Amino acid sequence: MRNKKLQVWLPLIFSLIMISGMFFGFKLHQQTGSARGFFKKDKRTSLQEALDLVRNRYVDSVSLDSLQDGALQNMMEHLDPHSVYIPANDLSEANEDIVGNFQGIGVEFNIFSDTVHILFVIPNGPGDKAKLQIGDRILKVDDSSIVSKTLPSADIKRMIRGKAGSKVKLTILRNNKLQDVFVTRGTIPIPSIDAAYMIDGSTGFIKLNKFSETTYQEFMDAMTQLKAKKMTSLILDLRGNGGGLMSQAVNIADEFLDDNKLIVFTKGTNSERQEYRAKKEGIFEKGKLVVLVDELSASASEVLSGALQDWDRATIVGRRTFGKGLVQEQYVLSDGSAIRLTVARYYTPSGRSIQRPYEKGKKVYMEELYHRYEDGELMYADSMHFSKKDSFKTNGGKVVFGGGGIVPDYFVPVDTSLYTRGVTRLYLDGRFSNFVYQYYIKNMSEWQKYRTPAEFAVKYQNVNDAWEQLVAYAAKDSIYLKKIPEDDKKDIQNRMKAYLARFKWRTQGFYQVLGTNDDMILKAKEVLSK
Incomplete structure (x- = not known):
């Protein structure tokens, strides 16, 4: 019977981890960095020579862009699991979660019975201003039908989205009546905070879903509102948070830690040790703090929870985190594509590297989560299977381990x-x-x-x-x-x-x-x- 326990969640787990592993974890100051200067154009590589031969000599016509993309993808496969190549056509969308916004009409939709239904309209957004409503069915976009059994959701999204200031004509069905609605697209925020509220008279709750450019400011706004409601204890929920910008996690950690406490440090073969410390008086340096984590909490989430655990500032509740301790920087290539390259490892204040081993390849690395389920780790605290040879101590003397994610202070099994x-x-x-x-x-x-x-x-x-x-x-x-x-x-x-x-x-x-x-x-x- 136990093999059925996670049937509902396994597809979600693997898809979210692939996203978090591939698209999160690079430094803010490198987000729009360029690879120019790293490569000399006066010396042609074997890859360039091969592409020229195909272009000039091959028997049939072929897409050189596809060949080049494939070659770069294959090169990334031989590095760590989180170094990734992003084709030019995908870069803007890949950056959306990190930037914290996208350009569109500000509605959420889903497809039921081959028809696009509006599920939510962002208040004061372009769709709201155009009087779109929950329950509207979108039948056409600029007179092109989107009622189809085969049209993918991603294609529909591309049709509806567009540059801020541009207009789109939607043909909708409302109360069994057809009508045309013209919407002027705008810039739509992607919130980092899913929820912020008072659980009771003294306990606040904040759920963070990522660490984007806007996360720290959103967090501070939420904290200010909760403190105005007499919050003295906080539950910070990082479950399912695949990470993002390390700088944002450092800024949030600074709000909980006093003095000049070390938050995280990074180093790599080609990068010197760099330390990130608390710099200012924080908004919540004293009150009780609990951080919730699970197997989908990764990267910047582990930076934050690891720092708070090492300084005994917070109690960590949940399950062992993903175990991603690698820092990526993004470099834009000359054709508009980009690579997110792992340049360093990060370490918690006690010296822990929480990165899981990946020497056996990306497939084995990603399947480790499934093995946690098979081995019973998600149900039983004493079933954790990871190396405990790298032991460290927190500021208060509690033993913690590196090389396998953040282990919670209190274990809570997955819903069984x-x-x-x-x-x-x-x-x-x-x-x-x-x-x-x-x-x-x-x-x-x-x-x-x-x-x-x-x-x-x-x-x-x-x-x-x-x-x-x-x-x-x-x-x-x-x-x-x-x-x-x-x-x-x-x-x-x-x-x-x-x-x-x-x-x-x-x-x-x-x-x-x-x-x-x-x-x-x-x-x-x-x-x-x-």
Whole structure:
């Protein structure tokens, strides 16, 4: 039975880790750096000679760009798992999460029954100003139909997005009536903070999803608001945070650490040791602090949690982190493509390198997370399989280890609800999110009763009605929910409630409602109460 425990989460785990490993972790001052100056143009390489021969002598026509991209990709494969080549066409999108914004119309959409449905409209964004609404169905973009069984979501996104200031014509279906809406695109922020709220009268909660150029300022704004509400203890949630700009993690760590404390240092074969220290009085140097981490917490998340653990400033709760202790810098090549090259390792204040071994290749490296599941590490604290030969001590004398991520002070297992195969299908193929969306649209007047996620979490009582409708909906596809274990039922009901809150209050609502039954948050509150 245990092999079924993570069926729901494994695809998400591997996709997120690939993203975090490939696209996060380079230094801010190198983001727009150029490779010019590193390469001399007066000496042609074998690669250039080969490309010229193909161009001038090959029997058929061929895309030289594709050949060059393939050669560079192959070169990166022989380095560490986090050095990556990014083709010119993909660079702008690859940088979006780091920059913290993109250019578009400011709506979130999903595809249900071959049709694009608007799930959320960013307040005061271009779509909001054009009067787009949740539930609108987009049928055409600039008179080109996007109703298709084969058109990928990524292609639809490219059609809708565009340079700020440009206009796009959307043909939408609302209340069974067709209408054209003209939207002037703008710059849309990508928030680093999913949620920031008071759990109780003294405990604040902040969930960070990445470390982009805007993260530190977002964090400070959230902290200021929480302190104004008399916060004396904080739960900082870094679960699923694949990292980002190390400078942002250093700045946030500075807000928790006093004096001239070392936060992190980096060094590599071709780069000298560089130290990053606390420089100023922080906004929260005294209050109780718990940091939540899991196997998807990587890179800059590990810089922050490692520094706070080494100085005994925070209690770390959760599961062993990913183990990415490599620093990337980005270099733009002459054709507009780029490489993110690992240039150094980072070390926590105690001297730990938390980077996992990668000598056996990228495939083995990435599959290590799956082996954590197979070996029982995600369920049992005493099943952790990593080298403990590199031991270090925190400022207070607690033993910690390098070479395998950050090990939490308090272990919380992954949710071990034994989902049946049918319930797994319900989550993985979109049926669940489709149902919740349809239920939300059909009951729009119901959601107007609630002003805040906290009020909704306490007062919304119709979850049984939603459950009965979900049971009937799933049965149409031979997914039978009536006899599933009670714990599974409660978990699904709680997630339905959280998804409903997300449609009204976005991620803030989702996490605030879901957090009422979150095992890690409950453990963190227990730790804070000691």
